[in-house]
Amino acid sequence: MNSSHFSISLHILTLLDQVKGQLLNSEYIAGSINCNPVLVRKELANLHKHGFVQSKEGKGGGSTLAKSPADINLGDVYWAVKQKKLLGESKNEPNPNCPVGRQITQHLNDLYDEAETALVKSLSAKTLKDFSASFK
Amino acid sequence: MNSSHFSISLHILTLLDQVKGQLLNSEYIAGSINCNPVLVRKELANLHKHGFVQSKEGKGGGSTLAKSPADINLGDVYWAVKQKKLLGESKNEPNPNCPVGRQITQHLNDLYDEAETALVKSLSAKTLKDFSASFK
DNA sequence: TGTTCTGTAATAAAAATAGTTACAGTATGA
DNA sequence: TCATACTGTAACTATTTTTATTACAGAACA
Numbered sequence: 001m002n003s004s005h006f007s008i009s010l011h012i013l014t015l016l017d018q019v020k021g022q023l024l025n026s027e028y029i030a031g032s033i034n035c036n037p038v039l040v041r042k043e044l045a046n047l048h049k050h051g052f053v054q055s056k057e058g059k060g061g062g063s064t065l066a067k068s069p070a071d072i073n074l075g076d077v078y079w080a081v082k083q084k085k086l087l088g089e090s091k092n093e094p095n096p097n098c099p100v101g102r103q104i105t106q107h108l109n110d111l112y113d114e115a116e117t118a119l120v121k122s123l124s125a126k127t128l129k130d131f132s133a134s135f136k
Numbered sequence: 137m138n139s140s141h142f143s144i145s146l147h148i149l150t151l152l153d154q155v156k157g158q159l160l161n162s163e164y165i166a167g168s169i170n171c172n173p174v175l176v177r178k179e180l181a182n183l184h185k186h187g188f189v190q191s192k193e194g195k196g197g198g199s200t201l202a203k204s205p206a207d208i209n210l211g212d213v214y215w216a217v218k219q220k221k222l223l224g225e226s227k228n229e230p231n232p233n234c235p236v237g238r239q240i241t242q243h244l245n246d247l248y249d250e251a252e253t254a255l256v257k258s259l260s261a262k263t264l265k266d267f268s269a270s271f272k
Numbered sequence: 273t274g275t276t277c278t279g280t281a282a283t284a285a286a287a288a289t290a291g292t293t294a295c296a297g298t299a300t301g302a
Numbered sequence: 303t304c305a306t307a308c309t310g311t312a313a314c315t316a317t318t319t320t321t322a323t324t325a326c327a328g329a330a331c332a
Contacts, residue, residue: 004228004289004290007228007240007244010240010244011230011236011237011240014236014240015236018235018236025307025308025309026308026309027308031231031234032230032231032234032236032237033230033231033237034229034230034231034237035290035291036290036291036292038290038291038292038293038310038311039289039290039291041309041310041311042310042311044309044310045309045310045311055308055309055310056298056299056308056309057297057298057299057308057309057310058297058298058299058300058306058307058308058309059298059299059300059301059306059307059308060299060300060301060307060308061298061299061300061307061308061309062308062309063309074247086222086255092140092143093170094147094168094169094170095167095168095169095170098167098168099154099271099272100147100150100151100154100168100271101147101168101169101170103270103271103272104143104146104147104150104271107267107270107271108143108146111210111259111262111267114258115255115258115259116255117258118254118255118257118258119222119251119252119254119255119258121254122250122251122253122254122255123247123251126247131243131247134239134243135235135236135239135240135243136235136239140320140321161276161277161278162277162278163277171321171322172321172322172323174279174280174321174322174323174324175320175321175322177278177279177280178279178280180278180279181278181279181280191277191278191279192277192278192329192330193277193278193279193328193329193330194275194276194277194278194328194329194330194331195275195276195277195329195330195331195332196276196277196330196331196332197276197277197278197329197330197331198277198278199278
């Protein structure tokens with residue numbers, strides 16, 4: 001991963017949990033995150049695609065959690081939100097004429113996959129309920 | 137982390153290991169990575185600062201490993217190379233007037249620190265020697 | 273003493289990320 | 303039924319981050 005997708009998504013999910021089923025609209029959420037409402041709606045669209053939230057269109061609409069916070073673990077959020085490699089290359093086209101260049105992409109990918117698995121395992125130890133409960 | 141610092145550094149270290157003590161110059165290394173030699177020199181400067189490589193200036197100069205590849209573990213490389221948060225925010229200034237916004241940065245940081253620790257533990261299981269040995 | 277490197281700074285180009293504007297479609301309720 | 307307030311999404315712009323380029327002082331070598 002990278003960027004702030006995970007942070008923003010978890011922020012959204014936490015807010016939705018804190019209001020216990022109340023619908024929150026993208027402008028309110030954006031106000032808490034301090035970002036653009038369209039960015040929130042995009043993030044919500046992704047969370048919706050992965051079954052974490054439900055949205056209601058139209059006047060008085062907004063979003064709410066689609067399942068119990070105890071059933072949302074942060075490792076699953078990670079996978080849902082992930083858009084690109086955790087550790088990795090923006091550009092990466094090593095020289096195929098060099099023995100190291102030719103093979104390194106595969107070896108790095110293997111290494112990163114292992115490392116990412118360890119990271120997700122750590123995240124998976126916590127649910128949204130746990131995370132949200134740490135807010136006073 | 138993020139970006140390609142880790143990939144590039146590990147690529148450099150692998151090349152240096154493969155040539156067993158021979159000096160490699162930044163242009164050669166850049167040729168294998170397929171990037172700019174100045175980028176390699178900056179990355180080498182950082183690796184040098186952390187004691188992984190030695191460099192020799194002047195004609196016929198170049199770089200070589202400063203310690204045995206068996207004594208370079210990939211977790212240490214990770215820390216040396218890390219320049220910013222693994223999972224995190226480019227911009228992140230949540231609303232201090234919102235209970236969630238006010239506390240989330242700290243909670244996210246705690247979460248990320250744990251996850252990063254798990255990731256580094258995984259990386260630390262391998263040395264440069266191990267990694268380099270997987271190249272045929 | 274000319275050549276070939278490193279080290280580093282300053283700048284430019286390219287890529288990625290976030291913000292903005294715009295608008296069709298949906299639900300609500302007066 | 304019509305004004306209002308949302309979502310969903312696209313197109314575009316601005317900003318930030320990353321990478322490449324140029325430049326040059328200083329070091330080592332032949």
